[in-house]
Structure formats: structure tokens, C-alpha cells
Amino acid sequence: MSIGQLYKHRSLGLSDDDAVRMYTVMSLATRFDERAFMLQRAGKIPFHVSGMGQYAGQVGMAFAMQSQKDYFLPYYRDYAFVLSVGMTVKDLMLAIFCKAEDVNSGGRQMAGHFGDRKNHIVTASSPVTTQVPHAAGIALAAKMKRQDFVTFVSFGEGSSNQGDFHEGCNFAGVHKLPVIFVCENNQYAISVPIHKQVAGKIADRAIGYGFPGVQVDGTDVLEMYRVTKEARERALRGEGPTLIEMMCYRIMPHSTSDDDMLYRTKEEVEENRKKDGILKFKEYLIACELWSEEQDLELQDRQKQEVNEATKYADLAPYPKPEDTLLHVYAEGDGK
Numbered sequence: 001m002s003i004g005q006l007y008k009h010r011s012l013g014l015s016d017d018d019a020v021r022m023y024t025v026m027s028l029a030t031r032f033d034e035r036a037f038m039l040q041r042a043g044k045i046p047f048h049v050s051g052m053g054q055y056a057g058q059v060g061m062a063f064a065m066q067s068q069k070d071y072f073l074p075y076y077r078d079y080a081f082v083l084s085v086g087m088t089v090k091d092l093m094l095a096i097f098c099k100a101e102d103v104n105s106g107g108r109q110m111a112g113h114f115g116d117r118k119n120h121i122v123t124a125s126s127p128v129t130t131q132v133p134h135a136a137g138i139a140l141a142a143k144m145k146r147q148d149f150v151t152f153v154s155f156g157e158g159s160s161n162q163g164d165f166h167e168g169c170n171f172a173g174v175h176k177l178p179v180i181f182v183c184e185n186n187q188y189a190i191s192v193p194i195h196k197q198v199a200g201k202i203a204d205r206a207i208g209y210g211f212p213g214v215q216v217d218g219t220d221v222l223e224m225y226r227v228t229k230e231a232r233e234r235a236l237r238g239e240g241p242t243l244i245e246m247m248c249y250r251i252m253p254h255s256t257s258d259d260d261m262l263y264r265t266k267e268e269v270e271e272n273r274k275k276d277g278i279l280k281f282k283e284y285l286i287a288c289e290l291w292s293e294e295q296d297l298e299l300q301d302r303q304k305q306e307v308n309e310a311t312k313y314a315d316l317a318p319y320p321k322p323e324d325t326l327l328h329v330y331a332e333g334d335g336k
């Protein structure tokens, strides 16, 4: 069993129910993702980026954070992360359909720029890495106001080559800010494989900023949970940031606009699909006698139904009104 000893979750302080809930969220994110891909192909939504291959790690991190207290700056593949900390499939559907009821922007954002103010989830954005300095800023506010929450920010490994990454990490290191930087290293930045992006380990960059960097197997949900929990406790003790490099693999093409067979082989993808952390965790739960194939089939049916209902709701929901286009663009008032 590659996930470690049986009942490892209990030794990490997770109940059996927590462990099953972790699996349920990974599975729900997958059902949402599969449907979103089909909806794009059917011409119902303009665009979709998949997070498959990254969900086990995302759930591990999310369960170590505190919903509605901590602040989250996810990136565009973090569906399992945001489903773990309070968003619903319906919220995500409204965001990808760009409908007026979308809790983030009322359908004004690009499809997939989800966010949720009530759950402290800051809008995901397409210009990569802009969220890293923003996260340092939120963490600075926590420190100045003496509030005991932690800020979490994630991004891809390609994005860690942007200047914003350096600026955010450096500032957070200097001021010992309560922030966790998570690089979801899925091995590709569109068509560019990791060996053409960086010569060293991304986790090792943390040394230059004066805080710890840890490389973690992102297909091991419990290990991701353990490391993130430690990072959060460290941040709350006032010891500053941690950089976590979550090793995983992007199973789907970069986006619905990409043909990944131009730069990698089917065999490579299939080999990595078999190593997905969701499969590993299901095996673990079955070995712990907390799950069964029958329960799994029931769960799939239930979640497909949930996704069907959310799809139907978002499809029928109205778009924002044309006359509302400039709402939130300019402030109203006398200019004082």
C-alpha cells in the first residue's frame, strides 16, 4: 500500500468520517471536471481548464486549513480545493456558465474565474502568479491587525518563474508573514515540460527567502495534509511562511484549447493516470474497511445526479443584463 500504514489518518488526528469526506470531495471534483469538459465540447460553455491529477493533493491541503477563517487564493485548477473549503458544484457551474447568479462576479469574469467572498476565496485569475504578492499583502494585514488567520496561495510550477513569485516570497520571508505558498508541480506549463523550465527543485528556492521549502508527493492526500498542517501551525506561531512543492501530473490537456498529443505521448499520460492519488486513496480506504466498491458506485451515481442538477440550474439561469456591464467598473459619487 503506497499511502503508508493502515489507519494512518487516525494518527494525524483525522476521524474515519474525515477520511471518507476527503475521498468524496476528490470524487466530486472529478465528476464536475468531466462534465465541464463535455459542456465545452457541446458549445455550452466557452472554456475549461481541468485539475485532474491534482485533486488528492488539493484536498489534503484544504483539510489542513480552517474554512471561513483562513484566506485562500487558489489558481484555476483548484476545484477540489475550493469544494473542500465551502464552494458548491452549483457555484462552480454558475461560474463556468458565466451566469448572473455567479457568487463571484455575477457572470462578468472569464469562465472559470471562480471565487467566493463568504468563504474567503479570492478570485482565481488567468494572468499567472498575480495572486502571490496579493497573498503576501493579506498575510501582512493579518500580522498588522494581530488576527490569527493564515493565507494560502497556490500556483503552477511554470508560474513560479514569474517575478511576482520572487517578490511575494521575498516580502513574506522578510516580514515573517503567516502565509503558505503551494506550487502545484504538474510537470507541464502548457507544452513546456518541467526539465525545460527549471534546473533545480522549486522547494529549494525557499532557502533564498529564509523559510522552509518542502517537496511532497501530491498523490498522497495524507502526506499533503500532514505537511500543510505543520506549515499552518508554524505560521500561527509567528515563524513565517512555508513553500510546499506538491508533485503531481496534469492528466488532461492544458485547457480545452490545447492538443497535448503534440508534445507528449498517450503512454506517458496513461502511465500517470494510473498513479492518480484518488485511486490510491480509494484503495487505502477499502483496505481500512472504511469503503467498498458498492459504496463507490452509489457515490458516483449520487454525485452524477448532483452535477446534473447543477448543470441544469446553471444552463437555465439568466446571463447578466447588458445594461449592468459597467457595474463595479467605475465608482459612483461626486469624486471626493
Ligand SMILES: Cc1ncc(C[n+]2csc(CCOP(=O)(O)OP(=O)(O)O)c2C)c(N)n1
Residues within 6 Å of the ligand: 077, 126, 127, 128, 155, 156, 157, 158, 159, 160, 186, 188, 189, 190, 250, 254
Ligand atoms: C502572466 C502570464 N503569462 C502567460 C500566460 C499564459 N499562460 C497561461 S497558463 C500558462 C502556463 C502556466 O503553467 P503552470 O504555472 O505550470 O500551471 P499549469 O497551467 O500547468 O497548472 C501560461 C504561460 C498567462 N496566463 N499569464
